[in-house]
Amino acid sequence: MDELDQFKKQWKENENFMKLNQSEIKAILHKSSTSIVKWIFIICCLELLLGISLSFILPSEKEEFLAFELLNWTYEIISYIAIFYFIYIFFKLLKKIKNTNNTKSLMEAILAVRKNADHYIKFNLWCINYVIIISLLHNIVAEFYESHSWSMVLFILILGSILSFTFGYVFIKLAKGYYHLIYGKLLKKLNHNYEELTRLEEES
Template identity: 45%
Template sequence: MDELDLLKQHWNNEGNFPKVDKEQIRQMLHRSSSSIIKWIFLISVIELLLGLALFFVVGPEETEHSLVYTVGYVVYDIIFYAVILYFIYQFFSSYRRIKNTTSTKVLLNAILKTRRHVDHYIRFNIYCIICSCVFVSVEKLFQRYQTTSTGHFIFTAVLVAVLVSLFCWLFLFVVKLYYKLLYQRLVKKLNRNYDELTSMEQEEPA
C-alpha cells in the first residue's frame, strides 16, 4: 500500500494520524499520476531500444527474398517504428503536460489521453505481431512453392498454417500477459486516480 492509499485510509479518522485536506490529496494524486505516466513513457522507450538492439544483434536474414517481401519488409519497418515513436512522443507529452501544470482539468485530460494511447499502443503491437507472422509465413510458402510439387506444397501450407496459428496463439498469450502485468497495472492506478479526482471535483461547491 503506497503513501496515498494510507492517507486516504486514515483521512479524517480519529487518533494521532495527521489530518489531510483535499488539496493535499489532490497534490498527491497529481504526483502519482505524473509518476505513472513517466513509467509508461520509460517502459515504451526501453521496449523500442531492446527491439533495435535485438535487430542489430540478430542482423538481417541472408536468405534471398522476393521483391514484394523485401519492399514490404522495408515499408513495414518504417510504419512500425514511426507509429511507435508517435506513441512514445504522446506519452512524453502527457508526462510533460502533467508535470508543468497544477490544473486538475489538464491532469484529467492527460489521464484520459494516456489511457487511450496505452490501449491503442497495446493493440497496435499485437496487430503487428500477427501481421509479421502472416507476412513471413506467406514468403516462406512462396519460396517453397517454387521448389516443390503441388501436392507437397499443399501439405506444407497446411502444416505451416497450423504451426503458425499455434505459435501466434502462444506468443500472443505471452504478450497479452506481459501487457496485463505491466501496462494495464499502471493504467488501473491511473483510473483510480482519475476516479478520485473526478469525485473530488464533483464535491467542490459550484
C-alpha cells in the same frame, strides 16, 4: 501501495492521524499520475531500444523475394514511426501532467494517456499478427519457388497454418500477459487516480 492509499490505511488504523484537505489529496494524485506516465514513457523507450538492439544482434539473411523485402522494409518503417509517435505523445502528456495545476487539465491528460496506451498495446499485438501471417506466406512462396509442387505447397499451407496458429496463439497470449502485467497495472493505478479526482471535483 501508493501515497494516498497509505494515508487512507493510517486514517482507519488511527483516528487521530492527520487529515488531508482536497488540495493536498490532489497534489498527491498529481504526483502519482506524473510518476505513472513517466514509467509508461520509460518502458516504451526501453522496448524501442530492445527492438533496435535485436535488429543489429540477430543475424539477417538476404531476402530473395523483392515483394517480401519491400513488405519487410515497409513494416519496419511503419513500426518505428508508430513507436516514435507513441513515445512523443507520452512525453507530451508527461510534460502536460507535470506542469499543470488545473484539475480538469490533469483529468484530460490522464484520459489521453489511458487512450493512447490502449492504442499502443493494440498496435503491438497487430504487429505480432502481421509477422506471423507474413512468415507463413513467405514459407509457402519459398516452397513453391523451389519445388513448383502444388501438393507440397498445400502441405506447407496446412502444416504452416497449424503451426502458425498454435505458436501465434501462445505468443500472443504471452504478449497480452506481458502488457496486462506491465501496462495494465500502471493504467489501473492511473484510472484509480482519475476516479479520485472525479470524486473530489464532484464534492467541491
